[in-house]
Each structure stands twice: as structure tokens, then as C-alpha cells.
Amino acid sequence: MPEDGAPAVEVAGLVRRFGSVEAVRGIEFAVRPGEIFGFLGPNGAGKSTTINMLCTLLRPTEGSARVAGFDVVRERDEVRRNIGLVFQDPTLDGYLSGEQNLRFHAELYGVPRAVLPERMRRVLEMVGLWDKRGDRVQTYSGGMKRRLEIARGLLHSPRVLFLDEPTVGLDPQTRSSIWDYIRDLRATEQITIFMTTHYMDEAEYCDRIAIMDSGRIVALDTPERLKAGVGKDRVQIRTDDDQAAIGALAERFGLAATVAEGAVTFAVSSGEAFVPRLFAELGMPIRSVSVSRPSLDDVFMSFTGSTIRDAEGSSKDWMRMAMRGRSR
Ligand SMILES: Nc1ncnc2c1ncn2[C@@H]1O[C@H](COP(=O)(O)OP(=O)(O)OP(=O)(O)O)[C@@H](O)[C@H]1O
Numbered sequence: 001m002p003e004d005g006a007p008a009v010e011v012a013g014l015v016r017r018f019g020s021v022e023a024v025r026g027i028e029f030a031v032r033p034g035e036i037f038g039f040l041g042p043n044g045a046g047k048s049t050t051i052n053m054l055c056t057l058l059r060p061t062e063g064s065a066r067v068a069g070f071d072v073v074r075e076r077d078e079v080r081r082n083i084g085l086v087f088q089d090p091t092l093d094g095y096l097s098g099e100q101n102l103r104f105h106a107e108l109y110g111v112p113r114a115v116l117p118e119r120m121r122r123v124l125e126m127v128g129l130w131d132k133r134g135d136r137v138q139t140y141s142g143g144m145k146r147r148l149e150i151a152r153g154l155l156h157s158p159r160v161l162f163l164d165e166p167t168v169g170l171d172p173q174t175r176s177s178i179w180d181y182i183r184d185l186r187a188t189e190q191i192t193i194f195m196t197t198h199y200m201d202e203a204e205y206c207d208r209i210a211i212m213d214s215g216r217i218v219a220l221d222t223p224e225r226l227k228a229g230v231g232k233d234r235v236q237i238r239t240d241d242d243q244a245a246i247g248a249l250a251e252r253f254g255l256a257a258t259v260a261e262g263a264v265t266f267a268v269s270s271g272e273a274f275v276p277r278l279f280a281e282l283g284m285p286i287r288s289v290s291v292s293r294p295s296l297d298d299v300f301m302s303f304t305g306s307t308i309r310d311a312e313g314s315s316k317d318w319m320r321m322a323m324r325g326r327s328r
Contacts, residue, residue: 007032008031008068009067009194010030011028011054012065013027013028013063013064014028014063014065016061023046023049023215024046024053025215025216026216027050029217034191035207036183036193036195036207037209038195038197038206039194039195040209040212041212041304042213045213045214045215046212051162051196055072055162067083068083081109082159082160083159083160084153084155084158085161086152086161091149092152093137095136095137097135097137098124098133098151099120099124101152105152106156111155119155123151123155124151126154127151129144129147141174142169142174143171143178146166146170146174146178154189160192160193161191161192161193162195163196164195165197166197167197167199179202200297204223208220208222209223209226211303219299226296227293227294227296231294232268232294233271233272233292233293234291234295235266235274235290235291236261236264236290237263237286237289238263238287238289239286239287240285242259248282248283252281252283253281271292275289
């Protein structure tokens with residue numbers, strides 16, 4: 001049995017090989033109960049493989065993992081009973097009402113009949129869909145469907161909720177209301193949230209972030225500390241000849257610049273102090289300049305060598321696999 005205060009997720013020496021491919025190379029981390037934990041990384045980093053092991057769909061080659069206090073290999077059923085999954089791609093049945101979709105899920109999870117009406121009301125009220133429960137899901141908006149999926153993921157009172165890009169493709173207002181809801185949830189249910197996202201502003205809401213690259217956890221800390229660790233400001237300049245500017249930056253200042261977001265971009269330890277020198281010594285006209293403090297994008301870039309946007313579209317399939325695995 002899990003002890004109170006034990007980590008919600010605890011991973012030690014976890015390895016997964018597929019033939020000669022080592023997808024996960026001995027990772028260690030722990031997620032505290034009640035934490036919102038962000039899991040980021042470029043394509044092929046090993047995120048899905050890790051999550052699939054945590055959800056008991058894939059056996060580790062080596063090492064161990066405990067979720068909600070249970071071992072993912074030896075106590076697979078207990079792990080499954082204690083986790084909720086919210087898919088990126090909708091898996092609701094459009095012909096059924098919101099309520100019928102939830103009943104179906106309750107049946108799969110063996111939610112006791114006696115507690116079902118009260119739980120159903122609670123999760124539907126939480127996501128603001130109680131009044132719409134009788135409507136067919138095909139009449140719901142994208143945001144309502146996602147909220148219903150979250151309600152469904154919570155119906156069996158999981159201790160750890162895995163969310164795969166919970167707000168992808170939604171408008172900013174719906175994204176923000178889903179986040180309000182996720183934070184409320186953490187406050188009221190003491191649930192642990194383990195999520196993937198490609199939105200850096202959302203990663204900012206996480207208590208801690210793990211960045212995975214090439215099978216390893218390359219960074220794990222609070223967003224604030226990760227940003228502070230980058231230690232450099234980002235400077236972007238617009239010129240009439242980007243290649244000439246890149247050459248001049250290398251020659252005169254020894255800086256390695258690239259073109260990002262349509263501007264010549266480079267990092268220096270103090271942007272404010274550098275800008276006057278830049279104008280004086282670059283030797284070519286600068287149309288505009290902007291200096292920004294390190295963002296999580298810079299953190300991601302410094303650990304993985306790519307921007308989070310390049311990594312977009314990853315980890316789409318694991319939740320689908322998860323669903324298939326569970327309904328067997
Ligand atoms: N079933 C499999 N058989 C063989 N190789 C696999 C299998 N699953 C994953 N891999 C490989 O393991 C590595 C990690 O893949 P994984 O899907 O875990 O990465 P990811 O971080 O989730 O990437 P994405 O964001 O693209 O989903 C990749 O090199 C991938 O090709």
C-alpha cells in the first residue's frame with residue numbers, strides 16, 4: 001500500500017529498449033503528490049515510451065516505476081485504477097449524450113453504482129457541463145468536448161491524471177478556462193497532474209518541468225529556476241541583410257547568430273549593456289532591436305538544440321494506445 005506523502009510518480013533507473021534502440025536510457029525522477037508536472041521534449045525523445053510505462057502499457061526493460069504508490073509491473077491493476085487519462089484526439093461517442101459517455105466509462109472502470117450519480121454530478125458541474133449532460137456530444141463545441149473528456153478522466157477519482165496536450169487546438173479563452181479548471185482541481189481534489197504540452201505559456205503554469213531528450217531527462221526544475229539557469233538575454237535585430245549581419249556579429253563580437261522568427265537572433269549575458277555597442281560597432285544599419293529575458297523556449301533550446309515549436313505534434317499517439325490497452 002502507498003504511504004501518505006509518498007511520491008505520486010517515482011521512477012528509478014528506468015530503461016526501455018526496442019531491439020537495438022534505447023528509447024529510455026535510465027531515467028530517475030519523482031513527482032510530488034498534488035504537483036502539476038510538465039513533461040516536454042522534442043520528437044523521439046522518449047516521452048511516449050516513458051508515459052506508456054507509467055500507464056502500465058509497456059513493460060520496462062530495466063528499472064522500476066511506481067505510480068500512486070503502486071509498482072507498474074507487479075501492481076498493474078492498482079495503477080490502472082488510480083490513474084486517469086485525457087486523450088489529445090477526441091474519443092467520445094458523438095451519438096451519445098455527455099452523460100451516456102460518462103456512464104460507459106464508469107462501467108469500464110467498475111465505478112460502484114451507488115456512488116455514480118453523485119460523482120457524475122460532481123465532475124459535470126466541475127467542468128460546467130451539468131446542464132448540457134443530456135445533449136448529444138456531436139452538438140458540443142471543441143472546448144466542451146475537451147472538458148467532457150477531462151470530466152471522464154476524473155470520474156473514477158484517479159490520484160494521478162495524465163493529460164496529453166489538454167488544450168491543443170482550442171481557442172485562447174477555452175485554453176484559459178481549462179487551465180483555471182486544472183488549477184482548481186489540484187486545489188480541491190489533491191490530484192497530481194502529469195502533462196505534456198507544446199505551449200510554453202502553459203509550461204509556465206507547471207510547478208516543475210522535466211525536459212527529455214534522446215532518452216534522458218536533461219533538465220528538471222521549476223520554470224523560474226530553469227530560466228534563471230540559462231543566464232543569457234535573447235537579442236533580436238532586424239536588418240536589410242540578415243546573412244551579412246550574422247557574418248558581422250561573428251566577426252566583430254564572436255557571436256553565433258541564427259535567424260529565428262524572421263529576425264537575426266543571438267544570446268548575450270546582458271542585452272541592455274550590449275545594445276549600444278551593437279549599434280556603434282556592427283558596421284551596418286539596424287532597423288529594429290529587441291531584448292528579452294530568457295523564456296522557457298530558450299531553456300528548451302539550450303537543452304535540446306531545437307525550439308518547442310519544432311517539437312510540435314509529438315506524443316499524439318500514446319493516449320490512443322492507452323485506451324486500447326485498457327479496454328482489452
Ligand atoms: N514500438 C517501438 N518499436 C521500435 N522503436 C520504438 C517504438 N516505440 C518508440 N520507438 C523509438 O523510441 C524512441 C523514442 O520514441 P517515443 O515515441 O517515446 O518519443 P517521444 O518523445 O514520445 O516522441 P513524440 O513526441 O514524437 O511522440 C524513438 O527513436 C522511437 O522511434
